[in-house]
Amino acid sequence: MIGLESLADPSGDWDIVETIGKGTYGKVYRVINRKDRSQAAVKVLDPVNDVDEEIEAEYNILRSLSNHPNVVKFYGMFYKADHLSGGQLWLVLELCNGGSVTDLIKGLLACDRRLEEPLISYILYGALLGLQHLHNNRIIHRDVKGNNILLTTEGGVKLVDFGVSAQLTSARLRRNTSVGTPFWMSPED
Incomplete structure (x- = not known):
């Protein structure tokens, strides 16, 4: 289990520039590194008082498997203590300025346009290469959808x-639980 007290404070390294997204966990911000001025995205989970199973699973997958061109790069996990409202856990990730596939589709539909087949093929190929990398390392994503496929x-x-996501072990090559976003799950789940 990861102890929050062992994580560095992000304030010395990163400055928040703007909000770029939000979800059930918290918000995503565009940040700038104070030392080299590089940009990244930070997924802020708050309030956090300890690291739960989901956070630890995401941290372990990002730490060990983000070296693939179709998996978002991971730059580190930080903890910003706030004793009044609970602390913030920061997952600093590669900035994907192209947005999500869902954003792309919604933007095209607003202009009465559709995604063309060669682009659909390109996006699916990239997503499948990322999934193959995860599967080769016995990881199942369990929430593949347009919001979780980002473009640069x-x-x-x-x-x-x-x-x-879940780690499959040699003793357990299949998961018996059902998780994910219901509208994006296969009917057999």
């Missing part, structure tokens, strides 16, 4: 959000 301005396709 350079044309990268990145898998994100490993909070409900």
Whole structure:
């Protein structure tokens, strides 16, 4: 189990620039590194008083498997203590300025346009390469959907959000639990 007190405070390294997203866990911000001015995204989980199973699973997957071109890069986990409202856990990740596949689809639909087949193929191929990397390391994502496939301005396709992912062991090659976003799950789940 990861102890919050062992994590560095992000304030010395990162400055929040703007909010770029939100979810059930908290918000995502664009941040700038104070030393080298590089940009990143930070997923802020708050209030956090301890590291639960989902956070630890996501941390372990990001720490060990983000070295693949189709998995978001991981730059570190930090803890910003706040004794009044509970602390903030920061997961600092690669900035994917292209947004999510869901954002892309919604933007096109607003203009009465559709995603063309070659682009659909390109995005699916990138997502499948990322999933293959996870599966080769006995990890199942369990929440693949448009919101969890991000795009970079350079044309990268990145898998994100490993909070409900699971590690398969040699003793247990299949999961008997059902998790994920219900509208995106297969009917047999």
